[in-house]
Amino acid sequence: MTEVGARWTAEQVMELAPDAASGRAGNKLAGAGRWPESGSGGGAVWGLCKGSGSKPYQTVVDLRTEGEPGFKCSCPSRKFPCKHALGLLLLWAGGQSGEDGQEAPDWAGKWLEGRSARAARKAGGGRGAPQDGERAAADGTGAAAGGPSDPEAARRRSERRVARIAAGATELEERLADLLRGGLAEADRRGRAVWEETAARMVDAQAPGLAARTRELGALPASGGGVRPEDPGGGWPGRLLSECALLHLLNRGFLALESLPEPLAATVRTRVGLTVDTAELLADEKARVRDEWLVLSQRDTDEGRLTARRTWLSGRSTGRPALLLSFAPSGRRHETSLRVGTSVDAELAYHPGARPLRATLGERFGTASPHGAACAPAGGTVTDALAGYSAALCDDPWLDAWPSVLTDVVPIPDENGSVVQLADAAREFALPVAPGTSAAALWRLTAVSGGRPVTVFGECGHRGFAPYTVWGGGEAGEAVEAVPL
Numbered sequence: 001m002t003e004v005g006a007r008w009t010a011e012q013v014m015e016l017a018p019d020a021a022s023g024r025a026g027n028k029l030a031g032a033g034r035w036p037e038s039g040s041g042g043g044a045v046w047g048l049c050k051g052s053g054s055k056p057y058q059t060v061v062d063l064r065t066e067g068e069p070g071f072k073c074s075c076p077s078r079k080f081p082c083k084h085a086l087g088l089l090l091l092w093a094g095g096q097s098g099e100d101g102q103e104a105p106d107w108a109g110k111w112l113e114g115r116s117a118r119a120a121r122k123a124g125g126g127r128g129a130p131q132d133g134e135r136a137a138a139d140g141t142g143a144a145a146g147g148p149s150d151p152e153a154a155r156r157r158s159e160r161r162v163a164r165i166a167a168g169a170t171e172l173e174e175r176l177a178d179l180l181r182g183g184l185a186e187a188d189r190r191g192r193a194v195w196e197e198t199a200a201r202m203v204d205a206q207a208p209g210l211a212a213r214t215r216e217l218g219a220l221p222a223s224g225g226g227v228r229p230e231d232p233g234g235g236w237p238g239r240l241l242s243e244c245a246l247l248h249l250l251n252r253g254f255l256a257l258e259s260l261p262e263p264l265a266a267t268v269r270t271r272v273g274l275t276v277d278t279a280e281l282l283a284d285e286k287a288r289v290r291d292e293w294l295v296l297s298q299r300d301t302d303e304g305r306l307t308a309r310r311t312w313l314s315g316r317s318t319g320r321p322a323l324l325l326s327f328a329p330s331g332r333r334h335e336t337s338l339r340v341g342t343s344v345d346a347e348l349a350y351h352p353g354a355r356p357l358r359a360t361l362g363e364r365f366g367t368a369s370p371h372g373a374a375c376a377p378a379g380g381t382v383t384d385a386l387a388g389y390s391a392a393l394c395d396d397p398w399l400d401a402w403p404s405v406l407t408d409v410v411p412i413p414d415e416n417g418s419v420v421q422l423a424d425a426a427r428e429f430a431l432p433v434a435p436g437t438s439a440a441a442l443w444r445l446t447a448v449s450g451g452r453p454v455t456v457f458g459e460c461g462h463r464g465f466a467p468y469t470v471w472g473g474g475e476a477g478e479a480v481e482a483v484p485l
Contacts, residue, residue, distance in 0.1 A: 026086025168205025
C-alpha cells in the first residue's frame with residue numbers, strides 16, 4: 001500500500017458531497033468529539049463515528065487511487081459518499097485524525113485488502129463483485145465504479161447527474177408557474193415552508209445552486225415594503241417577481257444547455273451547482289494566466305464548522321479581477337493566505353464562464369511582496385463602477401455584484417454620522433453603501449478618509465457598493481497603506 005498523500009483541503013472534500021444537505025451534515029460531523037477512534041495510513045483514512053445507536057458506525061475511505069476515492073460505511077444511508085465519510089475526510093483534512101502511518105484496524109483492513117484483490121483481478125481481466133458490505137452509488141460515483149482512469153464511467157456519471165438536475169429544473173418551472181397563476185400575494189400567505197420543501201427537492205436533484213435561489217425566494221415576502229405608489233421597485237412583490245424571472249431564466253438555460261454558446265453554458269452549469277475539477281483547470285494552459293497579482297481584499301466568513309475565505313486579486317498587467325475561494329475547518333489555518341496590499345507573481349487558472357471571475361491559485365514565482373510604489377491600485381469613478389457591473393450583467397444576468405476600485409471618493413454620512421454613500425470628489429454622483437456593511441467598517445472608512453478623497457475597493461451591485469479595503473489619499477510622494485474594512 002502507498003502512504004496517504006498530502007492532506008486534502010476542506011474544499012476538495014466538499015466537492016465530493018452528493019448534495020448540499022450531505023455536505024452540511026458531514027460538516028457537523030467534522031469535530032474530533034464525534035470520532036472516538038480515527039486514523040490514517042497505508043493510503044486510507046478510517047474512523048468510528050458515534051451515531052444514534054449503541055454501536056458506532058465504521059467508516060473507511062480508500063485514497064490509494066488517483067481522483068475519486070472509494071468509500072465504505074456501516075450506516076444505512078443510500079447516499080454515496082455518506083455524511084460520515086465526508087465528516088471523516090474533513091476531520092483528516094483538518095489534521096485531527098492523528099498522524100499518518102498508522103495500521104488500519106481489522107474491520108477496515110479486510111475491506112481495503114478486498115478492494116486491492118478486486119482491483120488486481122480487474123487489471124488481469126477478471127471480475128470481482130463488491131463484497132463485505134461495500135456500497136456502490138446508484139449513479140456509479142466513486143472509485144469502485146471507475147475513477148478518472150475510466151473516462152467512460154466518468155462520462156456516464158456526469159450524464160446521470162445532468163439528467164437529475166434537468167428533472168429538478170423542470171419541476172421547479174412547474175412550481176413557479178403555479179405561483180404566478182395563483183398570484184404573488186399568495187406567496188405571503190403560504191409562508192416559507194413551501195419554499196423550503198421545494199429547495200429540498202432541488203437538493204435531491206443535486207442542484208445546490210437552484211436550491212439556494214429557491215430558499216432566497218422564501219425570504220422575500222418577509223423583507224418588507226409592500227406595493228406602494230412611492231416604491232418604484234414594487235416592494236417585496238416586485239423583488240419576488242424579479243427573482244422568479246431570474247430563476248426561470250436559469251432553468252430554461254439549463255434545459256437548453258446544448259444550444260447555448262459555451263461560455264454562457266459554463267456560467268449556467270456553475271449557477272446550478274456543477275463544480276469544476278481544479279486539477280484539470282490547472283493542467284489546462286488556456287485557463288492559466290500569469291501576472292503580478294495585487295491582493296485587494298481577503299475576507300473570512302463563518303459557515304458552520306467551516307470558514308470560507310474570499311481573496312480578491314487584480315492583475316497588474318492584465319487588469320483582470322480574480323476571486324480565490326477556499327474553505328477550512330473552523331479554527332484551522334487556510335492554505336491560501338495573502339496579505340492585503342502585497343502582490344504576488346503567480347499563475348491563476350480561471351473557472352470557465354461568460355465572465356470568468358473565480359480562479360484557482362497555481363504556481364507562484366517567488367513570495368508575496370509589498371505593492372511598492374506610493375500609490376493605491378488604479379481605479380475609476382462611480383459611473384465607471386456602474387458601467388462595469390452593467391457590462392458584467394450582460395454576460396451573467398445572475399450576478400449580484402462585480403469587483404470595483406473607486407478612486408477619489410468621499411464617504412458621505414447621514415444625520416447620525418453613519419456613512420450611507422460614496423460620492424465622487426465633485427459630489428456629482430454617488431453610490432449607496434450596501435446594506436449589511438458593519439458599523440465598524442464604516443467608522444474605519446471615515447477615519448481613514450477624514451473628509452478627504454480616498455480609494456476604496458469593494459463590490460458594486462444592485463444593492464449598492466460593499467466596501468472591503470480603503471487606501472488613504474496621502475501627500476505627494478507619501479506611501480499609502482491598505483486598510484481592510
